Amino acid sequence: MTKVAIMLQNIVKCTLLFFVSASVASTPAHADLIKIETGTGLKAVYLLADEKSENIRVSAVILAGEADSNGPEGLAHYLEHLMFWHADGVHGSGKHNRGGNATAGGLITNYYNEGRRSELDDLFVFAQRLLTKPDLDREFMLAEKRIVAREYDLSVSEKPGRRAWFEMNRELYGPNPVGKSVYGTPQTIASMTLEQVEAFRSKHYVAENMVLLASGNLTETEVRHQVQKNFASLDKRDPNRQSWRHEPLTDGLSKRVEIADDRVKNDSYLYSSLSHWPGSGDPQQDYYTADFVKKLLRSSLPGSLEQPLRVDDFVVARYEVNLIRNLRNAVQFFFGARPDDGVDLAQVSQKLQESLVLLAQEGIPERSLERIRKRFAQEAERRNDDVDYALERAIAFLTAGLEPNDSADHLRRIARVSKADIDQLLTSVTNRQRTVEVNLVNKAL
Amino acid sequence: MSKSVSVLALFTALTLVLPFSAAVVSVTRHITPNGHEFSYFPMEDAKRTAIAVTWKSGLPPGSNLHEALPRIGISLMLKGGAGGFAPSEIKADFEDLDSGSRLWARPGEIKGFIVVPDNHIMSAAHIAGLVLSRPNLEKRWLEREKRNIIKDAKARNATAVGKAWQLAREIVFNDHPYKRFWSLSPTNAVREIELDAVSDWHRAAFGTARLTIAVAGSGGARQAAKAIDAALSGLPRTNTPEPLSFDGPDIRPGIVVLHQPDLPKSLVMTLGKLPPVTTGNQAVFDTATHVLGFGKQSRLFHALRTELRAAYGFGAVMDDYTRNHRVLRMGGEVETAQLPQVLDTLRATYDEFRMSGIHADEFPVAQRAHRQRMEQRLTRPASVANMLVESTLNNQPQELQSLIARINGLDRLAVNRIIRDTYPPYDDLLKIIVTPDANAIKGACVIAAIEDWHRCFPPAEAD
Numbered sequence: 034m035t036k037v038a039i040m041l042q043n044i045v046k047c048t049l050l051f052f053v054s055a056s057v058a059s060t061p062a063h064a065d066l067i068k069i070e071t072g073t074g075l076k077a078v079y080l081l082a083d084e085k086s087e088n089i090r091v092s093a094v095i096l097a098g099e100a101d102s103n104g105p106e107g108l109a110h111y112l113e114h115l116m117f118w119h120a121d122g123v124h125g126s127g128k129h130n131r132g133g134n135a136t137a138g139g140l141i142t143n144y145y146n147e148g149r150r151s152e153l154d155d156l157f158v159f160a161q162r163l164l165t166k167p168d169l170d171r172e173f174m175l176a177e178k179r180i181v182a183r184e185y186d187l188s189v190s191e192k193p194g195r196r197a198w199f200e201m202n203r204e205l206y207g208p209n210p211v212g213k214s215v216y217g218t219p220q221t222i223a224s225m226t227l228e229q230v231e232a233f234r235s236k237h238y239v240a241e242n243m244v245l246l247a248s249g250n251l252t253e254t255e256v257r258h259q260v261q262k263n264f265a266s267l268d269k270r271d272p273n274r275q276s277w278r279h280e281p282l283t284d285g286l287s288k289r290v291e292i293a294d295d296r297v298k299n300d301s302y303l304y305s306s307l308s309h310w311p312g313s314g315d316p317q318q319d320y321y322t323a324d325f326v327k328k329l330l331r332s333s334l335p336g337s338l339e340q341p342l343r344v345d346d347f348v349v350a351r352y353e354v355n356l357i358r359n360l361r362n363a364v365q366f367f368f369g370a371r372p373d374d375g376v377d378l379a380q381v382s383q384k385l386q387e388s389l390v391l392l393a394q395e396g397i398p399e400r401s402l403e404r405i406r407k408r409f410a411q412e413a414e415r416r417n418d419d420v421d422y423a424l425e426r427a428i429a430f431l432t433a434g435l436e437p438n439d440s441a442d443h444l445r446r447i448a449r450v451s452k453a454d455i456d457q458l459l460t461s462v463t464n465r466q467r468t469v470e471v472n473l474v475n476k477a478l
Numbered sequence: 479m480s481k482s483v484s485v486l487a488l489f490t491a492l493t494l495v496l497p498f499s500a501a502v503v504s505v506t507r508h509i510t511p512n513g514h515e516f517s518y519f520p521m522e523d524a525k526r527t528a529i530a531v532t533w534k535s536g537l538p539p540g541s542n543l544h545e546a547l548p549r550i551g552i553s554l555m556l557k558g559g560a561g562g563f564a565p566s567e568i569k570a571d572f573e574d575l576d577s578g579s580r581l582w583a584r585p586g587e588i589k590g591f592i593v594v595p596d597n598h599i600m601s602a603a604h605i606a607g608l609v610l611s612r613p614n615l616e617k618r619w620l621e622r623e624k625r626n627i628i629k630d631a632k633a634r635n636a637t638a639v640g641k642a643w644q645l646a647r648e649i650v651f652n653d654h655p656y657k658r659f660w661s662l663s664p665t666n667a668v669r670e671i672e673l674d675a676v677s678d679w680h681r682a683a684f685g686t687a688r689l690t691i692a693v694a695g696s697g698g699a700r701q702a703a704k705a706i707d708a709a710l711s712g713l714p715r716t717n718t719p720e721p722l723s724f725d726g727p728d729i730r731p732g733i734v735v736l737h738q739p740d741l742p743k744s745l746v747m748t749l750g751k752l753p754p755v756t757t758g759n760q761a762v763f764d765t766a767t768h769v770l771g772f773g774k775q776s777r778l779f780h781a782l783r784t785e786l787r788a789a790y791g792f793g794a795v796m797d798d799y800t801r802n803h804r805v806l807r808m809g810g811e812v813e814t815a816q817l818p819q820v821l822d823t824l825r826a827t828y829d830e831f832r833m834s835g836i837h838a839d840e841f842p843v844a845q846r847a848h849r850q851r852m853e854q855r856l857t858r859p860a861s862v863a864n865m866l867v868e869s870t871l872n873n874q875p876q877e878l879q880s881l882i883a884r885i886n887g888l889d890r891l892a893v894n895r896i897i898r899d900t901y902p903p904y905d906d907l908l909k910i911i912v913t914p915d916a917n918a919i920k921g922a923c924v925i926a927a928i929e930d931w932h933r934c935f936p937p938a939e940a941d
Contacts (some may be wrong), residue, residue: 088850121774128775128843149846176787179813183790186743187811191637295740298633332565332573344566348617350626374625404574407613411576415525 034168047196056211064425066439071257071263079427079437080256081248083420089249092149092424093160094431096244096271097237098140100210104229106324107181112230113137114177117144119167120159131155139215140275140359141432150189150250153259161244161263164238166231166297182222189471191217193294194369197471200292201305205477207283211359240264241272246427246437248420278361278434284308286467295476302349302472303369306465311362313454317435318349321446322454323364326397326462329455332356333440334401338368339386346418347373356462357454358433367461378472393463409447413440490609505879506865515711516691517866518699519878521859527602527695527702528593529709530863532871534690535588536721543675544667545659545722548583548683550623551676556561556581558619561608565619568605577602578860581609585656585800586721588683589867593707593860603705608686609711612738617673624669631662636743638738638811642912645928646749649908650727650937656799685716692866695859718769726803727751731823733909733922734934745815746792746824747809750902752843754802756872761848761884762896763796769836769844770794770828778808781827788816788823801872806901817911817918825904832901835894849885856881857883 067080072099076096099109117135133146146159167174189195206212206257217225312319330338331354340346352370359365372381390421417440427437438446506518507644508558516529539542559565572579575598581590590610594602634640644661651657663669693702729749750881752763770913771794792810799805806829812820836844855861862878869877916924 287753335570411727
């Protein structure tokens with residue numbers, strides 16, 4: 034009720050809400066998310082119908098990732114490699130008219146396959162095979178560890194900033210497994226066994242943890258038929274509760290670390306905090322509130338970090354900022370920057386904190402809030418029939434432990450984000466419980 | 479003719495069959511009220527319009543300016559504000575429009591585009607016009623951009639892939655100034671670029687006397703013409719400086735090993751000449767190079783990752799150094815202990831591809847995948863506008879018109895003949911290996927510093 038009252042006080046916002054609602058009603062939602070009841074054990078099945086597309090994509094999201102593994106760090110990623118090859122071998126290793134890929138995140142693992150309508154059966158069989166034991170040669174599976182190590186080389190070994198990010202997350206989350214690195218380390222990769230992989234797979238790669246998202250020129254009937262054909266006879270298992278999402282923050286922490294590494298070419302400052310943030314009681318709406326703040330901090334608008342840190346004063350040459358809600362009652366703030374010439378890392382830290390405190394005290398400028406809302410709404414309107422836009426949002430929601438929404442709900446929630454909720458979040462970010470600062474410097478210095 | 483008439487002349491009309499429908503549209507030629515010619519490709523459902531522009535543009539003659547100056551100048555134009563407006567103000571105003579833009583330099587060219595919702599096209603064009611014609615160009619911003627660009631270049635050059643690129647540029651460009659364009663070397667010379675030099679370059683580089691402009695989208699040619707005039711109105715109607723002459727990359731056969739004991743990994747990069755983009759057959763080269771080295775089903779990925787298990791990824795791409803010089807590049811990061819097998823497998827895979835071409839079971843998959851990629855690009859106004867500009871500059875104005883038909887009409891045997899005739903033999907490729915193991919490759923020329931590359935290619939002795 035409070036939020037509704039605030040919203041009604043804002044004429045501009047109400048006008049936008051009317052505009053948004055009216056346009057939703059009049060625009061055929063080609064790529065809207067439809068939840069399909071299939072009577073199988075799958076966690077959920079969605080259709081994103083797009084009659085203009087010649088391609089069909091079947092995304093299979095396993096609601097488990099590195100945070101759910103008890104094995105060596107990187108195990109969920111290694112399993113993702115093996116399961117992709119296993120699932121892709123629908124008809125052996127011959128050439129096929131399908132393409133696909135997979136990504137292992139810390140919290141979920143996402144596989145997709147896409148192809149023409151002629152491949153429809155195989156696209157669903159690909160997803161179904163993700164729930165079966167990998168039928169791969171043992172030597173092949175063990176050798177895949179070398180590939181995982183090469184991926185570590187490609188993505189991490191020459192990037193000290195990324196290693197620092199993983200170190201920072203470990204410290205920040207303490208015993209909570211959210212802080213584990215999905216890439217692992219060369220040592221943990223070398224130590225992984227196929228038995229550990231199988232234990233993780235058999236526990237988490239089950240229908241109750243799988244969300245299917247089918248997109249393209251498909252009907253509900255076709256999707257239901259395919260799902261029932263491929264997923265009807267699966268054993269019932271316990272879903273992954275991801276209980277770590279609901280764990281309270283551990284004790285306070287204020288840690289400053291210096292990482293000296295000869296691969297650092299430009300000194301950098303990294304800062305991350307965890308703050309208690311109860312939110313509004315509506316986690317989906319909170320997702321939008323956090324997204325607004327993210328957009329504000331990244332923008333060039335009054336209230337952003339760009340003006341005080343990068344444009345008005347040359348404090349940082351570049352920066353990135355993020356807000357992440359991995360835990361239900363907390364928000365993680367991340368800031369990483371390269372100082373401008375002649376500015377030391379302590380000055381960056383001080384200026385960042387001053388800017389955040391000032392923003393929390395003054396709250397988001399009304400005009401900036403409405404400009405962000407307008408930008409967000411016009412992008413959402415424009416991409417209303419864009420399957421990729423809806424799919425990206427659905428995956429982001431699943432990563433955050435939320436149920437995906439349709440485009441009408443998307444637009445409604447954009448219109449509903451309030452200054453009060455944003456200001457509460459900004460205050461939470463400055464009232465942090467756990468902080469880790471990393472000064473990343475060249476060893477030679 | 480009166481400037482009050484927005485679209486003054488229709489030159490030609492090329493028909494194009496759109497993907498996914500039987501609709502036939504025309505690429506039409508127009509002139510804006512201010513006299514700028516442009517091609518227009520209508521995309522009814524796009525909701526957006528893209529305007530792409532290319533300036534053929536070198537450095538002012540006799541100026542002795544550093545070839546990387548356009549890169550620094552453009553960075554300054556984009557970040558330092560324009561028309562007296564503060565940088566954050568102009569950026570925020572543009573972001574309000576749900577629009578995208580890019581402005582960048584290639585050797586001898588400056589390219590740019592905006593892509594805008596149809597109802598915002600004039601607002602976006604006005605902002606683009608300010609950035610192009612009245613950038614703030616302040617000294618403190620120039621100094622900052624130079625520092626940042628140099629720092630970025632140094633950081634890139636310290637990685638395995640950065641070292642491979644540096645070495646490759648030394649060998650293939652030797653002393654040609656384009657080496658300095660790409661490598662931003664020597665950094666001292668970049669640091670010495672003065673504001674006056676940037677201003678001189680800016681005044682000369684964006685003359686509108688010989689522009690290539692293309693528009694794609696749903697806004698209509700009349701509106702596009704107005705937007706073009708708004709974006710270009712503050713620019714001088716002069717000829718831009720001639721680009722440098724360039725005979726092409728000097729790709730010398732051989733294996734050069736750059737020994738870097740502290741690297742955690744090894745990297746392989748090969749370079750070989752292909753016919754330039756201006757000679758046509760783009761669909762053939764795209765399809766062939768994809769079969770060779772794009773995606774999980776490609777020959778190189780299959781041989782080096784799936785079979786040999788020596789790399790996370792290994793691929794092939796075509797780089798257009800200029801539109802008259804195209805290079806086939808293969809490469810990837812590989813396991814150091816497997817380097818000899820990697821090179822053996824690479825040779826066997828490439829030779830087989832070159833001599834036998836695309837197999838019967840690969841061809842329909844590759845053809846379909848390529849058609850699909852192109853169809854996808856044809857749904858995006860910015861891609862279409864840029865493709866239209868490129869096809870015009872490559873002297874193939876009808877390339878876009880017949881793109882899908884050409885892909886559909888590809889004949890495997892003809893494609894394989896072209897592969898055999900144009901892809902260079904493996905022995906003619908330049909192979910660059912960056913590795914912590916100096917002895918990994920028998921018979922290779924091993925150097926410890928990039929500047930020693932000359933030792934690998936001694937001048938031929940006189941008889």
